[in-house]
Amino acid sequence: MKLSPFSLTIAAFAAAGACASASAADPKLGIVYDAGGKFDKSFNQSAFEGASRFKKETNINFIEVQASSDTQAEQMLRGLARKNLDLIASIGFAQTQAVQKVAKEFPKVHFVLIDGVAQGANVNSVTFKEEEGSYLVGVAAAMASKSKKLGFVGGIDIPLIRAFACGYEQGAKATYPKVEVIQNMVGTTAAAWNDPAKGGELARSQFERGVDVVFAVAGGSGLGTLQTAKEKGKLGIGVDSNQNHLYPGSILTSMVKRVDNAIYDSFMQMKNGTWKAGVTAKGLKEGGVDWALDENNRKLITPEIEKRVLGARKDIIDGKVKVVDYRAANHCPV
Known part of the structure; x- marks a missing residue:
């Protein structure tokens, strides 16, 4: 019998004992992935990799569940909080209101x-x-x-995705002022993050209009792009x-967002007793974002491109x- 995502989640809760930490002194940790799922080869998977790195180094396990809707x-958050976990990681802006609400109900859970960004003396927003x-x-x-x-395929037309698009356009136009950037969004609901067929369809349309490089910022939908x-x-x-x-020789580069480091650091801080509430912003200087250059795209990145970047x-x-x-200015200057 095939279990529904909700049934699987309940099973995960029931298995919490099997996921117990190595010793009573170890922190009890949990993760709630968003609708894209932990194997989206993108945002959620990066979080999973950070948690897995922490587990490998410390032998401290974590409970993981997936939310299919806001x-x-x-x-899911409330269910984990009732188990008196020490720290619960919520992956994705869509969980902001849920975190703020549940954190207030469970002030002893971090x-x-x-x-x-969610408010609360027991919340760290990254x-x-x-x-x-x-x-x-x-x-x-x-x-x-x-x-x-150039093309841009985003998941949903929200300020976060506009921030990606606006930064992309600023960088492109600082290089070639007359460059054209065509933008499309996959949808308006959480399903927009997991529709690779639509992501591919939008890319195809952009290519027909002359685009030859496309930036995919749409979770699982971006895989179709x-x-x-x-x-x-x-x-x-x-x-x-x-x-x-994923496609060596076809992917020019990747805009890497180190969600893995954010999760790893949070778990390690909880283990070491140094975790703090508040808001943490991570950019290039803080090692939070970057571009990717490796053996898979080395032949695409000329010495001139590398030097300029x-x-x-x-x-x-x-x-x-x-x-x-974009989120601070409420518009894009280019």
């Missing part, structure tokens, strides 16, 4: 929210300067593009995790280049 996220990493891949895209027409880029002989740009290996990276870290955050 409403279910609240139920929460770390990735990609959103945000990223996506605009900075996106600026770098925008520079690379503008230099690699022959048509000087990258696959279509490969099929059409175009270039894709991955996001969150290093996705260069590394120069921009240094200028941002040194404060010589200020990348505008």
Whole structure:
């Protein structure tokens, strides 16, 4: 019999004893993934990898569950909190309201929210300067593009995704002022993060309009965008995790968001007794975002592209280049 996601989640709760920590003194930890699932090869998977690294180093286990909707996220969080966990990690901005509500109900449980800001004396909100990493891949895209027409496929039209798009466009236009950036969004609900067919369809439409490099910022839907880029002989740009290996020679680079480090650090801080509530913002300088260069895209990145991107990276870290955050300005300056 095939179990529903909710049934699997209940099973995970029931198995909490099997997931117990190595000793009574070890912290009890949990993760709630969003609708994309922990094997989305992107955002959630990065969180899973960070937690797994922590487990490998400390032999301290963690309970993991997946929420298929915002409403279910609240139920999952509350279920874990009732087990008196020490720290629960919530993956994704969609869980912001759920974290804020449940954290208030369980003041002795600590929460770390990735990609959103929730209020509470027992909440640490980790945000990223996506605009900075996106600026770098925008520079690379503008230099690699022959048509000087770039594409962007986002999940949902929200400020977070606009921050990616705006940083991307700023980097591209700082390199070639006349470059054109065509943007499309997959949908308006949580399903938009897990619709690779639509992600591929939007990319195909952009390619027909002359785009030859596309940046996919749509969770699981972005996998369809990258696959279509490969099929059409175009270039894709991955996001969150290093996705260069998915289609070697076809993915120009990836805008890496170190969600893995954020989870690893939070778990380790809880273990060491140094965890603190508040808001933590991670950009290039803090090692929170970057671009990816490895054996899978080495042949695509010319010495000229690498030099230009590394120069921009240094200028941002040194404060010589200020990348505008769409969320702060409420508009994109380019």
